Amino acid sequence: MFRKKPNLNERLDALEDAARIGEPYLTDEHRERLERVATAGAERRALSAEHTVVGFFGATGSGKTSLFNAVVGEDLGKAAARRPTTSSPLAAIWHPDGSEELLDWLGVEDRRERQGEFAKNAGPLILLDLPDFDSVEASNRAVAERLAGQVDVLVWVSDPEKYADSVIHDQFIRPHANHSAVTLAVLNKSDLLAERDIDTVADSYAGLLRDDGLTNVQVVATSTLTGAGIDDLRGAIARVAKAHNAQTARIEADIVSVTERYTGAKGGGGVDKHAKRDLDAALTKAAGADRIAEITAAAYRKRLRQRTGWLLTSWITRFKPDPLRRLGLREEADELGVHRTSMPELDAASKAVANTGVRNYAAAVGEGLPHEWSAAVADRSEKISAALPAELDRAVARAKLPAEPSKGWSILTVFQWFALLAALIGVLWYLLVAFVPGVLTPVLGTDLVPDVEGWPLPTLLIMAGLLIGILIGLITAVFGGALGSGVKRRTRSAIQKEVASASETTVVEPLLAIREDYSRFAERIAVAAG
Structure with missing residues (x-):
């Protein structure tokens, strides 16, 4: 597309803008040179031509x-x-x-x-x-x-x-x-x-x-x-x-003199999309997503056993601490972002993984930038790394962990209660026959213990109740183990989603802001250079 060449006044204005944009990054000497040429040029233009x-x-x-x-x-x-x-x-x-x-x-x-x-x-x-x-x-x-x-x-x-x-x-x-x-x-x-x-x-x-x-x-x-x-x-x-x-020639020469070290430098545009993906993968690993996925799966199995296990033994699991709550993790997402987990601080290895991820992303952001801007990216990435453990902890707290079994499992809880009730009826039947048979006579007559195919009915009730309860408990235990892999996968996905969101605001936006500043600086330098 044809673009009109800027006049000298527009070039001087662009140079002044470049000095202002570059102020946080340029050395005092270089910034003052840009300002001096822009100011002197404008002042000379205002005087006798x-x-x-x-x-x-x-x-x-x-x-x-x-x-x-x-x-x-x-x-x-x-x-x-x-x-x-x-x-x-x-x-x-x-x-x-x-x-x-x-x-x-x-x-x-x-x-x-x-x-x-x-x-x-x-x-x-x-x-x-x-x-x-x-x-x-x-x-x-x-x-x-x-x-x-x-x-x-x-x-x-x-x-x-x-x-x-x-x-x-x-x-x-x-x-x-x-x-x-x-x-x-x-x-x-x-x-x-x-x-x-x-x-x-x-x-x-x-x-x-x-x-x-x-x-x-x-x-x-x-x-x-x-x-x-x-x-x-x-x-x-x-x-x-x-x-x-x-x-005019003098002012143009001054502009060329102070802009030549910046003209032609690369650094505009975006950053390789793989860089963000690699950053999120590193931070997700550093946040302990695999460990949390295991803990969430363990919590899922525990809660499923509490809900659907054999009622005569499943109550024992309630005395065991919940794996999630022991670490301050909750299946509900922390929408306000104020909750902190009780997980231990990142160890040296996890910090190294996180810091490496941030440095690699910073290197991608700084690629092609002049030294002043790439150095600013590196400096800011170091500050980000220092605050990262707390941000990752908050990201984990925000994740909605799939530790709670769905309500559909409740039907098996009902069956467990019916099975327990059947077994209790059988036991109560025998107790009544043994100690107060007169209670059952009006209902059953002389045959207080009827049988089915040669099996006493109370015995069948007891056996059925116990066997059904145990069988349901075993089935749900097997299914709980099988479903654990899905729980792990969904947990990792939930944590990765929150970590990706945290990295966007904590890492990506601050670092890309420097790159965007350089893009604006380079654009104004290009206008100034004519």
Whole structure:
């Protein structure tokens, strides 16, 4: 789909958004760089767009000020009754109307107006003579560093002795490697070289600048003593001023400089779905789902025996503690999430399983993210791991455990009572015949113990009652054992469901929030980068 390229104001807004989104993750230095470029760019855009600001930067002894005076056409230091301190920049201004606020923003107090034009069609122009950027005075260096981030065009002035100084290249030139379009390089004091060596040294200087990352930067060899190259430098400055795009090019270069380390980084989109599944499996294991499944099955068998076992013996099982309630587990789900079990705290092995699961998931979340965000994922996962045992305990408490036999088994309880009643009737029958036969005479006549196929009826009642009770108890015991595997399976499923829900809120959402922050950050960086 065609997307309109963002304008410079939109890019600056996006950069400011990126700095805000990245605040919890970026180092103070990197965040401040983003904010500084966004703020400085917006402030520069709000000031005079007509004036092109050119700053002369150089090391001590490079002849920068003499070169500045030669380009201006007058020694402005001598022209002033009093030059401010050496840390104060000096401005030569052509067409000063509208430059006041811009110079205030630049912090330049020493302002010298020039008559006429710097060059034909060059338009409003400000040249700045700046303190040496390698000065031993911290204030001088600070001014040079500040204005290196504010001027529209940078003129690097060096000389045959210091042009290869690694400190100058590493600390001052290389940080502005993306500013080729608004950079001019000068090899001053060329009179110190033999005529045949000037081009060789200039080419060497240009090669070092290319190594710094400055492409297509031509080195102008100058000499304030002989006047060589002064007109060439004036012409180069005039060409930049005539283009009237130095301000925009400078801001764009600043944006590229602070966004390049983030552009092209992966990390958007979702996380492999298998990562969540593996996390839930690890946490379910750590929560003791297998052990709880065994306990639930044992509780199911106990309760089934209590309900359907032989009534003469099943009452004994009531004196045994319920396996679930002994550990503070309940078959009812804890809907409010406030119940805690009485299960022992996770042992070292279970904690290791849980921590490994969280770390593996964190690794999947952090995959492709820049160091700042992947480190934040790792840090947050450690905090999550510390709180995980309590969360898993609550998840287990929330699980609805299938320990209670269904109501359908109650019909066997009824049969057990009928069987017991039949046996008791048989026993009572014999007792009455033995001790108070007269009670049965009105009902049975003279045959107080009738038989069926040669078996006394009371005996049949006793035998049937006992055998049916025992048989039902044995059958339900067998079925209880067989149904235990299903109870185990449903228990694991119930616990896994609650653990998956807990992991979503406790692990997944906090970690994915970091990844989503980076996605938003990357999107705004992409807009800022254009």
